[in-house]
Amino acid sequence: MNSERWERIHQLVEGALECTPPERREFVVSGSAGDTELCREVLSLLGADVVDELPTHWLGTLAIPDTDRFAPGDRLADRYLIRRLIGRGGMGEVYEADDEVLGITVALKTLRAIGGRDPSSEQLKLEGMLARSVWHPNICRVYELGRHGDDESALWFLAMEPLPGPTLEERLREVGRLPLDLALGFAEQLAGGLGAAHRAGVVHLDLKPANVLLVSRNGVEHAVITDFGIGQALARSDRAARGGRPGAILGTPAFMAPEQLRGEEVGPAADIYALGIVLHLMVTGSLPFSGLATEELIRRKLEEESPAPRDAMPDLDARWDAVIRRCLERDPRRRFARVEHVAGALAGRIQEEPTGLPERVGIPRASLPSERDPFVGREPELVELERARRAGERLLTLVGPGGMGKTRLAIHFGWQTSDAWRGGAWFCDLTEAGDTDGIASAVGVSLGVQLGRGDPIRQLGHAIAGRGPCLIILDNCEQVVAQVAETIDQWRSAAPDAGFLVTSRERLGLEGEHALAVESLPVDEALDLFTLRARGLRPGFAMSGDDADAAREIVRLLDGIPLAIELAAARIRVMSVTQILEGTSHRFRLLAGGGGARHETLERALDGSWELLAPWERAAWEQCAVFESGCTLEAASDVLDLGAWPSAPPTVDVLRSLIDKSLLRSFVPPAEPGEPIPDARFGMYVTLQEYARAKLRSSVDAEAAAERRHGSFYARYGSDEVMESVDRHGGAPQRRRLEYELDNLIGACRRATARGDEETIASTYRAAVRVLRGRGPLGTALALGGEALKRMRLRSARWAGVALDFGEAEWFAGQIESSRTHHMMALEFARESGDPRLEGRVAGPLGRVCFFLGQMDEASEVLEAGMAAARSVNDARALCVALNVLGMMHHELGRSKAALEVYEEALAITRALGDRAQEAVTMVSIGVLRQHYGGLDEAGELFEAALAIYREMGNRRSEGIARLNLGSVRTDQGRLTEARVHAEASLAIARAIGARVGEGRAFTLLGELHTELAELELARSHFERALAIHRELGDRRVEGILVGQLGRLLELTGEPAKALPEYEHAIAIHREVGNRYYEAADLSGLAGIWLALGSRREARNALAIAEPMAREIEARYELARVLCVRAELECAEGDADTAHSALAEAESLAADLDTTGASQLSGALARARRALDGAGLASPPNAPRS
């Protein structure tokens, strides 16, 4: 049912009621025009009794006390004793209560059901867990998301830090608006709190003055945000309850961002919007859209730009006006990239770039993991790091044993100095890297670089260089020290402005390396760490004198090792400090008095935590070690087997308890700007992972079983269903999920190979290749697939499936010949095992390889057969891939009509399938075809549409390409400003991702652009830079095109003699690589030059080749140019008739081109006409004029 249908029902009911009762049925039957369901619906309404008022017996319930409210003395969840009701909000009531377990006072807020559904779900618990871990002075701490009662209708509540003070809303109602200096203070605090939360992966989604408390600290009021994460939790839980469909609007429409009102998934940008509204309200005293009914408010927000704050208050400070407007941009990508920038921009600290290129092309500014809890100590190390940075040291290595907190220190330094690195700070975890490809993979993910077919390390070097001054953090390098050293050496010389921070158990041994030993914490810092962690788990924790002595002894026994101290402090939830000391000293009696090595101390500390675990917690923790780079809640619930303990709590609660014990951590992978925050993941610091893995290994059966479950979970990612969904419209989150799981996919595939589990190999490999071929490194895909193929039974359909994916990886890696071999084998085995589906899938890739190798007949044959197979099993996707290859073949062979037909068919199929990736590819192909044959307007539209898709998919490499194509069309159309925007954006993208080809093409485009602008010197320098890049890459085809461009440029600057050799050189290269379109084009240029130099014979020779060639490949634009030169030539020879007929044909060709193509030709046409007029050869009376 939808609104239109409901409206139709309404009309029919109304119409029927106007008829007499006997006529009604017929009226409805005829009115519903054969739609039986509609008919039935209307009749059932007409037949229903009318109900005009509430049944009176319902009203009786009004008198019954509402027991959702609690009275003083009530106890919730066996723990919280209600003292009094302190407030009531839209979500529920707030009480003051005693936490009887911890002996502190809390504020307790009940959460009302949303729309009749209780907000109970695993998701809600998970979000609550995240919200709980945010720690910032401007955020009201959430201690616990709990529930009262244990079935599905239980009541949910939050236990929070009790904060006295009025809300910002109450204050504003009292005073109207705030002076700027006061507002600035609040704005900075709000932005600070929001920023900390965003870094921890939590968004607020219901920020408004009623959720901001003004708390007095040392006589100064501070703004503190409450209800953090609840909006997000409820929204997600509601979406989950509705099967992922957008849910009811939860929140306050006046403060909600347009994307939030539309019910889309939202991220930090929605909070930035809400902050903008709060700022508006603080400084003007009114809302931007005020005095509107809700429906109207929502409509205006969705359709109109927000009114400027100065409309409400004309004398408002210009900076505030601009900052608020930027926060309130309708497109989330046009708002500030990070909420911290709002405060910086208000204070004038950050020279915010206007909504300019870097953000428009969607390159993120950094990738640092969140810091969930406060960082303790390490002052001397931080000072030393900062000193080294200022002194221009470019390679810093943090060296120390496991458990010293090197990773935390590196991340903290990254955040601390993030403003100093204009090119961002990038965190790369190398734990899973086993070789150079593994390093490339981790760094590629962090930098958002899709690795192409070239050397990934080199490409990354370019990408790092392209970011200017930036910090690259390489974490956990110990197992690949030699490879990291080699890699960094290369990158240092490629990117002179970049800094590298490495953490490792040993140093790299490079020249210029500044190594810093990270040792145990001194006692005072160790004590601070203990206290702070304890306080995090037990709010209000304070140490008595005895406790302090005990804690001092604990940290001494633990040798000041941060990880060991955190593990000990985590026990504070269930033990007193002295009890912790007893446990610790018992364990360390043998070591007391020193003498034990630090790794032994750590080992014992880990043993201590291990022994305190419940049996199911042990099982869960050791099984967690089977994951690589962490896992989602869904994966953990599926893979962890706690079946041996029927009384074990649900998985999510076990994980939560492991997090509380500091054995597991939850984190949120960094998201692109404007994207929703991804699912939280669970993982371990490397030292803990090693320990847990050793525990798992101690039971061979348990390990094998866990690996099998892990394998079959990740095998699902390779199913047809998942593979198809990632390319569909709105598949971005799914695609990203796949990317996050790459390490798990690779691990699962490797282990399946070791145990010969072919089914798991085939599925996990397919999924891994899907990720790797998009973002690289392809070496990983090749190594993994090569190993798998060796272990599998030859000639089976599964072998063929893996061979197909392997061949794809080879194709993308540029190993064309061997890709052909694997595809051929896949085809053969697919046919042998009678698998038409697989045969259809092989056809496209194999056809493409054959075509590339010039084996046209073979390509056609494979494609025809494969397309027939795909049609027979209705595999539209495979069919479409094959059609695209066929279209490419036709295009390249100059059969433009056939190409267009094939492409159009492919486009129709992709649209029906909803396969966005293929749709974009096809549109680009058609666009290139159209552009070549003069259809510039259509080409422009197609490229625009493809660009929109690539942006939506977050595929930056393709976005860069689409922008290049678009820039080129816009140049041809003379829309030079637009062309320039696209050219510069594609250059920025190419540099950021280290795509040298793209960089070269962007320079080419800039050269063409400046040629049009008659800035010929600039144009030449761009062409030369492009030429240098393509020569370096060994790309002869493009080299030829560029040499031709330089020829044309010299022709334009009036240096025909210099242009001549360039054209000849270009033509030779075109012939060598079989580039007929450009050969025709440059031949016509060459003919023009010869003519200008007075050598008609040479000109005629050139035209004799160019003209039939242009006709054959149906290049109308080039043919028209050739004919213009021909007209000039014949005119010089005195053959008026031939000259006139050539000109007439050129003019009629020009008339067939669209307006912009024709205007491009007008210069050549005019010259030909002038030549005819000048020679006194009058035009025939009926010659067409354009």
Place this chain on the structure above:
Amino acid sequence: MATQGQATGLLVAVSNGNREALNELLPLVYDELRAIARRRLRHERPGHTLDTVGLVNEAYLKLIRLEHIQWNSRAHFLAIAAQAMRNILVNHALKRKRIKRGGGALHVPLDEVAGLPAAEADRILALHEALDRLAVLNPRHARVVECRFFGGMTIEETSAALDASPATIKRDWNLLRRWLGRELGENE
């Protein structure tokens, strides 16, 4: 209990489009409606039943200072009361189900919620969800049901509260009173 002045001020704010004020006014009305219902049942003869219009109007007279209010603000108030009525019923039905399942350690003697048979609780919740779905199809229709059915408002009052012509509301109601009949009938 809230003062008249507070509720009146909030109602003026709501009439001027302030959604925040609605969030504050709603609980006041919610409480007042329940207090009136309790009082009436206590003082009136057994067997005497409540009626929606009477309840809502009494709440209005109790909470609002009439001299400060324009006529259409009354309609806004009634619409809020209608919403509160819906909330009261839904919360109660939820609680009834909670008790039935034996969940929750709520300190409520069973007989206190016995007022509503479990089947009725299901009907209330089913209607509530159907109304949510209706709100997607046509938001005004959901509001009309709320005003007319839950709030006992007249066509004219509904028309003023929803800012639509009485003819429109009347047409809507012709459909919706049947829709209600069907939705409530189906669960019997």
